[in-house]
Amino acid sequence: MHTMRDELRDRLLELGASDDDLARADALGYVPLLALECRLLPGRRTYDAGGLANAAGIDEAWAKQLWRAVGFPDVPAGVTAFSDRDAAAARDVVREAAQWHTDAEVLLQQIRVISGAAARIAAVEAEVIADFVRRKRADGESDEDIALAFLSDDRLERLARLVDYVVRIQLRAAVWRRLALQADPGIVVAIGFADLSGYTELSGELDPTGLSRLLNRWEAIAYDTITAHGARVVKTIGDEVMFVGLPREVLSSAVALRGAVTSEGLPPVRGGIAAGPVIPRDGDFYGPVVNLASRLTSVASPNSILVPAAMSAQVPDGEFVFVPLGEQFLRGIGSVQISAVQPPG
Secondary structure (H helix, E strand, O other): OOOOOHHHHHHHHHOOOOHHHHHHHHHHOOHHHHHHHHHHOOOOOOEOHHHHHHHHOOOHHHHHHHHHHHOOOOOOOOOOOEOHHHHHHHHHHHHHHHHOOOOHHHHHHHHHHHHHHHHHHHHHHHHHHHHHHHHHHHOOOOHHHHHHHHHHOOHHHHHHHHHHHHHHHHHHHHHHHHHHHHHOOOOOEEEEEEEEOOHHHHHHHOOHHHHHHHHHHHHHHHHHHHHHOOOEEEEEEOOEEEEEEOHHHHHHHHHHHHHHHHHOOOOOEEEEEEEEOOEEEOOEEEOHHHHHHHHHHHHOOOOOEEEEHHHHHHOOOOOOEEEEEEEEEEOOOEEEEEEEEEOOO
């Protein structure tokens, strides 16, 4: 039977792995994964779900709700899956909620949203790590060498610093936006959607690599263009991007985005924009204005950006050309007078 290198064995034991953990990882061929797990979450796992709740000073049912909100299924009774680090995290969450008088349902929703965002970050990093393991194995490096690389590299610490920095500056911006809206409820918010015309057909023609490249390029152009013109990307879903800002910023972003994809040789953009009262919730936006912008996008022709005709009064004269297109019936909304937006000249 293979004997694990002493240097690696000692380091894993120091980080909280048990002898049984080492034996299973060695036998089943996942030593690099065990090393990564120990680096990410050091500490001996000594608690099952009930033990975790006791250590955190909370009810077991509540502990399970918190764990589900993070995005994971219940851990069977008797399975020691949690460490002191997990108990401390649960304790901190509950203490923080009490300090800020956060309702239990609100707290769970906050955790779900944060966990969902973190899961996307983790998925991006997981691709990098999986590719690293694949390349190292292809180059003939042993799993023990790969595991030692995980234990010695500071990439995870750099990622943590980057996430912390981005969260801080995003929080600063989000608080300013929220306080600005509270100070002046009359501020008009515009919502925009844009997608690539013919994407469904094109996705059926491209192989996975080609499709991934197309989406990566589209997303990069969308983020760069929208932020450069003062609006902000809310989310992307496949080839669709949703963005928000003042009417002038959103219109400028949409017009510029249409030109940017043309110059990059991507399929033409179509878009829809509407402005008015919106409901901000958990980093997203809801309400009739959002629905209207989405419906306008769905009926727009390639290379066209549609808006309600009344939106022309929400931006300075002469900055955009609004071409009346008459009345359009929109599913779930009804008949709306719409216009197409063009840059001046």
